[in-house]
Amino acid sequence: MAKDKKKAVIVAAAVFIVGILVGIFAVNGYQAVEKKKEAKKEEEAEANYVAEECVTLGEYKGIDISLVPTDEDIQIEVDSLLEEHTEYEQKKGIAEEYDTVYAEFEGYVDGKKQESTCGRENITIGSGDWLPGFEEAFIGVKTGTKIKFSVDVPEGVYGDPELDGHTIDFKAKLLYICGDPIVPEYNDEFIEAISKYKSVKEYNAYLSEKLEKENVEDKLEFAWTQVLDNSKVNKYPKPLMKAARKEVLKGYYDLAEIQGYTRDEVFQSVGCEDEQDFKDTQLEELAQDTVKEGLVAEAIANKEGLRYTEQEYEDFVKEEYEFNTDSYDTKKAYEKENRDYLQRTVLMDVVKKWLGENSNFVVSEEKGA
The missing domain is CATH 3.10.50.40 (Chitinase A; domain 3)
Structure with a gap:
């Protein structure tokens, strides 16, 4: 009889413990489901982001953009020249x-x-x-x-x-x-030996003119860079960040395939030990830069009523697909998988052209600024 009572107590205790565990699992399961629901709602809400709310635009219309090379720009050229002749x-x-x-x-x-x-x-x-x-x-x-x-x-x-x-x-x-x-010494004797110029002063003048000519050719990028610097991101929408991370990684994967390297070798070329090290140290910042460009372009386009035409988009898709024919069977397949990148890039090009028409580019006095 005593044994039966003891057995009954053990069974009751076991049932009680099982009941507690079931309750705990039920609560945890409910909480996990609710968290997933909340995360999904948040992601859906962020997918419907408003660019103007996510980014604060700085000055972008009628700004002064200097295309005159700095002393630092010239020194970089000089250092490269000395390295070449080292x-x-x-x-x-x-x-x-x-x-x-x-x-x-x-x-x-x-x-x-x-x-x-x-x-x-x-x-x-x-x-x-x-x-x-x-x-x-x-x-x-x-x-x-x-x-x-x-x-x-x-x-x-x-x-x-x-x-x-x-x-x-x-x-x-x-x-x-x-x-x-x-390393050779940067002086008149060196310049006369390796170029048609007679002095450092003459060669620096040549470098300044050459760099300014290049800057004029790239003036849209100068304007775009300054507009990005003037702007501040308030929020990075999660769906955009997710897509940007994927896009950045894909760029390195494609580079590895083109150059015949392993993926880790490509990531090592940018100072990382391997792909995981890249993800841990560089990926997030590069993804944020990608998202920022898209948000700034979209915000300016919305404010100024800028849009790309269907023909501009089609031309760009065709141009990009020609570089990716080995990876995609058809242009349609390429466009489908890369649509976000393609649409963002075409819109950025439209915005850059508009900035080029609405910025004040400053050049040397000799060129008649």
């Missing part, structure tokens, strides 16, 4: 990964020499600047040694049907391993 201590030995070597090379496709694959260059082993397998061919090679190796060229790399999709057979000679850099 020589290195010439070391002998066996090349290792991360060494910079100086080599001469010639490329052949089916026995025919291809001039665009020939040259003498500094090659940093492991930089990823060359075709996959090119840099690695010099690892373990002794200076003065001639080598032969082959590299497969992915489609779209050169834009040359005689090279893209083919195998290039290289003949190369490792001339020396680069030691400490020997």
Whole structure:
């Protein structure tokens, strides 16, 4: 009898505990369902965003845009010139990964020499600047040694049907391993030796004129950049951020496919360890930049009554599809998957053109500003 009572107590306790657990799971399940409902409602609400509420536009009409190169712009050009003419201590030995070597090379496709694959260059082993397998061919090679190796060229790399999709057979000679850099001094003697100009002053004037000409050609981008800087995002709609993250990643995936690299190799080229590191450190900011451009363009278009025509959209879709025929069977399939990007970009182009007509571009006095 005592055993039966004890058994009954245990059963009752078990039933009680099960009842509590069922209640807890029921409550948690209900809360989870409610959270999903709330998240869905929030996402639907944000999908119907109003651009003017999400972004505060700064000045954008009739603003002054300077196209005159700054001293910093000129210095960047000078630094690039000095880097181009920098020589290195010439070391002998066996090349290792991360060494910079100086080599001469010639490329052949089916026995025919291809001039665009020939040259003498500094090659940093492991930089990823060359075709996959090119840099690695010099690892373990002794200076003065001639080598032969082959590299497969992915489609779209050169834009040359005689090279893209083919195998290039290289003949190369490792001339020396680069030691400490020997940077030339930026003075009149240097300028006279490498150009038709007689002095630093003359060359700087040439750089200023060249850069300003380039700035004039890119004036719409200068205006757009300043308008973006003048504007502030109040809210990044979740659906736009989700689409932007996907778009940014797809751009890098496509780049990897075109260049014949792995995805991680492409992300390493922008300073990340791998794709996950990129997602953790850079993706969010790039997605926000993408969303900001779209919001600013849409807000200005709404205020100024700007729209793109059906023909402008169709022309742009056709142009973009021509670069993506390997990834999509039809133009319609490409347009369907990339519609948000295509519509946003066409609208931005319309806004940029309008800004170009409604901005004051400042050039040098010599050009008659």
